[in-house]
Amino acid sequence: MQGAVQWSLACVDAGSEFCPCYLGMTGECLVCSLLRGEDFCSCSWSGSCSYLNQRWSRGRIKERRKEEVEVEKEELTPGLISFRLRLEQELVRELNNPGSFLFLRPVGVPEAAALPVSVVDTEGREVWLVVVLAGPKTRLLSETDGKLVVHGPYYNGVLGLATLKSARAGTAVIVAGGVGQSTAVLVARQLIRGGNRVKACLAPGSAGRIYVAEKLRGLGVEVTEVKSMRTEGLPFLAQWLKEKPLVVFSGGPDSLHRAVMELVRKEDGDTELGCSQNSVICCGDGLCGSCVDFLADGRRVPKCKAQYRIAKGGSHGWLK
């Protein structure tokens, strides 16, 4: 019998211009044991050395951009609002990856009201985002006209990024429902860049409407639309899994992730998983504590920065 695989953490910002960060400075770097105050380097490697980055930066930490921008707002259905923003080209380029998101808030409200919103897609200098009315932050946003404060880029809206990036020349499946649809388009773009054939099953869920079907079809994704993911969508997925896709991406609530994981496990193949990040993210920089998780050894891990390695065959650490 095979024992349990022990996986290491990666940091979504490691090697980016936002590494080092405040966690490195305060001895809580996710990837670097030396920055955590241990004696030796036991790096799990994400392509660059955080310790070196910290040394070279001489204590300077690069802040993300914060700008007031004009938005174009459209109510898709009552409770479902689409925002289109024009941003600088460099920023848009950085947002054109699976999992990227921005914080949005109306001008003049406290920073705590900033809402993390997944980038649905980018085109030229335009960024498209969708918000489902839920609580005070979304309501404040829905009531604003004109300008919003935009803060970003942030990258950890999707877990399993390494898996999505390494999937090559196979089949890939996306199941997405509710506001989880917002992660599907950039994930599909990545999978298509990898030469994969992509199938998607979409359900309206809490958003009350399917809003990415057209975009996905435009990219060449084979889209199936269903009314309910649970009763109609999952049976489709069970069928598709027989074709042994390289990767299945689940965009939706944790309950969807769990259901998808169950089905993938049953198939007993090599299919890997990716999913949307659903923790409550408030600052995005691992500082505020709202998304904190604890590892078996008691280490604190802010989920807004942590990427988990995911084993083939569906063994993973992020869903408890």
Added chain:
Amino acid sequence: MVKIVVVGGGWAGCAAALAARLAGAEVIVLERTDMLLGAGLVGGIMLNNGRYTAAEEIIALGGNAIFSTLEGTYRHRNIEFPGHSHASLYDVHKIETAIRALLERHNIEIRTMNRVVAVAKEDERVTAVVTEDGETLEGDAFVDASGTSGPMGNCLRYGHGCALCVQRCPAFGPRTSLVALAGGREYPAVKADGSYGAMSGSCKLAKDSLAPFLLEKLEKNGVVEITLPPEMVNPGKLKLKVCEHYDIPVYAERIILLDTGHVKLMAPFIPLKDLRQVPGFERARFADPYAGGKGNSIRLLAMAFRNRALKVDGLDNVFVGGEKQGPAIGHTEAIATGMLAGHNAVRCALGMEPLVLPRSLATGELIGSISDDLERGEAGWRRYSFSGAGFFHLMREKNLYTLCRTEIRERVAKAGLLGVYARRLIPAQES
């Protein structure tokens, strides 16, 4: 079918793979980079001082395949340089493909660019390793021969930063230890000033960057010594070195060059602007590490606690060879300990008693001395090599050092171990 997985394809990993295969197991070697031999890609000195005895002993134990392969790669034989006699230098440009071909002839599966990043464990047994691209490879027993160099964080903290050495961590990802992944304990070498690790002791120049008069002499004799102007002498540098056996003042006062295919320069690093002051070096540039004007790789930071059979403490089926098994530095040392680790991995998988080499043999004494340090609570205080400093002295004291082949064979025969590595433990039809 017994399956042995070897992590790390340096000298120790290659030797372990060969021994496990000779014993009849199915063997796979996982190597992080795109070449075998690790630090062996930039070394080359063999058979100097007590290494001659150790090599003959390995041959008598049944490990002749490696040494007969080496025969075809020597550029110079029987040369002398300060403190070292009867050395042979292999060609660093020929050795990798020669050893690779040897392993392939023995049907050992070699997977390069396969870095181990996780393990699966059941109680104290490792059941599988997982590579960077997510593949799970099961085995009955494992050899950790992942070495002790780097990674970059250590080279920065304990050295002068990544010097771009042949290990190429930034390109292939850092050394990752199977023992550490499996929860085993490790210890570092401790320097005289209490700091950790050691800097690699030689750097290599590109041959064509040397003046023709020097190059000619070097290629003819295999060795060149040049006395440095007094203002360039820096004896402090010796303390940085990993190789105690070159820790003698002449190595600070003179530039000693050896012809290994590269121009091997017996100093951890030399600022290029200083080196270029020396006649013949006006156009010098480094071939390894690429930033050899600035520093060198840091090693000896992650050695495993293990017993005399080289089984790791607290893990039932993991064995260690090379620098991973303790502060024994050198290719010969890696081959000697690697062979034992590979052989014992098969014994372990078959439920047999492991082999412990007696102290009447050079390798037995080397492993035993490190065990003594561990048992005395002096882990990492001393460094060992068949060729120099304290241990060579000890070999002579104990009459272990000899150049007489017959005598060495007799010792091995007396221990009842003649050809022990070459005998199958698993009958042919089962494998």
